[in-house]
Amino acid sequence: MYLAPSLALIGIIVIFPILYTGYISLTNMNIYHWFNPEFVGFQNYAKAIFVFDSGFLQALLRTILWTAVNMVLQMVIAYIIAVLLNTEGLRAHKLYKTILMFPWAMPGYVSILLWKMGMFNNEYGLLNQWLGKLGLDGVRWLDGNVSAFLSCTLVNLWLALPFMVMVIDGALQSVDKSYYESATLDGAGFFTKLGKITIPLVRPVIAPAVVITIFTTFKQFDIVYLLTQQQGSKTGADIHTVITYAYEKAFVTNNYGYSAAVSVIIFILLILFSISANKELKEGYR
Amino acid sequence: MKCKKRVGIFFLNIFFILVCLLCLIPVLYALGVSLNSHNDLLSSNFSLLPKNLTLDNYKCVLFEKPFFLWLKNSFTLSAFTVLVSILVAIPGAYALSRMRFKGRRTILKLLILLNAFPAILSMFAIYRILRPLGLLNSFTGLILIYIGTMAIFGLWNIKSYFDTIPKEIEEAGEIDGAGDFQIVWKIILPLARPSIIVTAVMVLIYVWNEYIFAVTFITSSGKYTLAAGLYALQATDYTRNWPVFSAASLLVSIPVLIIFFCIQRYMTSGLTAGGVKE
Numbered sequence A: 001m002y003l004a005p006s007l008a009l010i011g012i013i014v015i016f017p018i019l020y021t022g023y024i025s026l027t028n029m030n031i032y033h034w035f036n037p038e039f040v041g042f043q044n045y046a047k048a049i050f051v052f053d054s055g056f057l058q059a060l061l062r063t064i065l066w067t068a069v070n071m072v073l074q075m076v077i078a079y080i081i082a083v084l085l086n087t088e089g090l091r092a093h094k095l096y097k098t099i100l101m102f103p104w105a106m107p108g109y110v111s112i113l114l115w116k117m118g119m120f121n122n123e124y125g126l127l128n129q130w131l132g133k134l135g136l137d138g139v140r141w142l143d144g145n146v147s148a149f150l151s152c153t154l155v156n157l158w159l160a161l162p163f164m165v166m167v168i169d170g171a172l173q174s175v176d177k178s179y180y181e182s183a184t185l186d187g188a189g190f191f192t193k194l195g196k197i198t199i200p201l202v203r204p205v206i207a208p209a210v211v212i213t214i215f216t217t218f219k220q221f222d223i224v225y226l227l228t229q230q231q232g233s234k235t236g237a238d239i240h241t242v243i244t245y246a247y248e249k250a251f252v253t254n255n256y257g258y259s260a261a262v263s264v265i266i267f268i269l270l271i272l273f274s275i276s277a278n279k280e281l282k283e284g285y286r
Numbered sequence B: 001m002k003c004k005k006r007v008g009i010f011f012l013n014i015f016f017i018l019v020c021l022l023c024l025i026p027v028l029y030a031l032g033v034s035l036n037s038h039n040d041l042l043s044s045n046f047s048l049l050p051k052n053l054t055l056d057n058y059k060c061v062l063f064e065k066p067f068f069l070w071l072k073n074s075f076t077l078s079a080f081t082v083l084v085s086i087l088v089a090i091p092g093a094y095a096l097s098r099m100r101f102k103g104r105r106t107i108l109k110l111l112i113l114l115n116a117f118p119a120i121l122s123m124f125a126i127y128r129i130l131r132p133l134g135l136l137n138s139f140t141g142l143i144l145i146y147i148g149t150m151a152i153f154g155l156w157n158i159k160s161y162f163d164t165i166p167k168e169i170e171e172a173g174e175i176d177g178a179g180d181f182q183i184v185w186k187i188i189l190p191l192a193r194p195s196i197i198v199t200a201v202m203v204l205i206y207v208w209n210e211y212i213f214a215v216t217f218i219t220s221s222g223k224y225t226l227a228a229g230l231y232a233l234q235a236t237d238y239t240r241n242w243p244v245f246s247a248a249s250l251l252v253s254i255p256v257l258i259i260f261f262c263i264q265r266y267m268t269s270g271l272t273a274g275g276v277k278e
Helices: A006-023 A044-049 A055-084 A093-100 A110-121 A127-134 A143-172 A177-185 A190-219 A223-228 A242-251 A256-285 B002-035 B039-041 B058-063 B067-100 B104-115 B119-130 B139-164 B167-175 B178-190 B193-209 B211-216 B226-235 B238-268
Strands: none
Touching: A006 A256, A006 B067, A006 B119, A006 B139, A044 A055, A044 A110, A044 A256, A055 A093, A055 A190, A055 A242, A055 B002, A093 A143, A093 B238, A110 A127, A110 A143, A110 A223, A110 B002, A110 B193, A110 B226, A110 B238, A127 A256, A127 B067, A143 A190, A143 B002, A177 A190, A177 A256, A190 A256, A190 B039, A223 A242, A242 A256, A242 B119, A256 B104, A256 B119, B002 B058, B002 B238, B039 B193, B067 B104, B067 B139, B067 B178, B067 B193, B067 B226, B119 B193, B119 B211, B119 B238, B139 B193, B139 B211, B167 B178, B167 B226, B178 B193, B178 B238, B193 B238
């Protein structure tokens, strides 16, 4: 009974839309069939999965690449920064930590737009100004597919690193220093210590945060959308991830049925991933 | 040896100063632009430090744009959303944490799975629900969306914290004849304050920063939130507006920054000096 209000709200705003999306995905609802959608079975799904030109599979592969690249870079860089922060004798580490939190604290969309206009802009962006001072031609950062992908990665790293640094930093501080001392006495080198002490001890502590970050990276919408796909200021780069792809199919080309089918596929993928991640996590804790 | 170490620390400090600068550069640049007068921007010798210091851009944001109206809208929306979210989440979390009923585990698992569905993808379905109800272009509709989107997060977050509060404390209350309501109000809530504050702030920040639902479901700019207003500001001819936009974005960010750095303490302070001493 105490749960009723919560469940009612979740029912209206979360469950019903999902069910409704499932229903739309089986129809041909679009701008021409707004009031009288017809039932078309699994046609939309077939189009998404089996027609390579539809763009969904490319977007899916790109999203997986995007997630992998971002996670690897994030883990490595965050680990290096966290270890260096914990160097003995570094007095100002608290100050550095506070400043490094900044990108995390800023409203995400504000940061992304500041990057877009302040750093990447073709004429007066800071990056091109610097290039100009070096006597080089400016780069149209957000126009080409590769450069736009890299720019998005850069912004994502900038936004996501603080959280990862804090998580790894906290995990490192929980490791008992005496392990390292006895390892040093036994003659263990840097990499032995890293592989045999740090990683096994830190892993279970940071695992949940890593899983959450994988999810948010996979579901990332704002960066790709605001940097390259915003209505009225599209840059011409096609770096759709699955989410921006589904969004565009619904709100730009108004192909609601198809977009809904894509959404359902994404949802199923996310559920499968979250189930397997949960299993991993539980085994890690044992 | 000692000397070598000092040199190492010195370079480490330089490294971190560089990293921090890198980290702040978009914001510092925006600050520089916002304090510059318009004409400097396109000239080639623009520098981070403004030569013609001016507050014109800030004045323009505050008085020529409906900044205070949007601010008021943001306040109203966040206040209602946070209040209702917390009021709804607390009893729900209490039930999930303390009561053992059929389907409890299923509900908990289902909530996690449901949370995997990206909110943006349900936008069209929500649109089709809100339209017949006449809730488009209204705060009620938007608040409903925000509460629903954050409901699972709130439930789980507060529930996990309730789980860490020992049952013995409540049993003492029960013996003294307190009902559920009294136990929650007098015993649990004071103890769970950190998690409730953190949850409330997360909801607040979410509402404050949310733009895509706001611009989709609100059609009259008089009802825009700050985030939606800012988004609209840059979407229309942003080249000319860039200094104004940077001024506005800094103004919008300041409250969030302050709140974020304030709750740092609460994030770490767990159950301080618990009631049950063994």
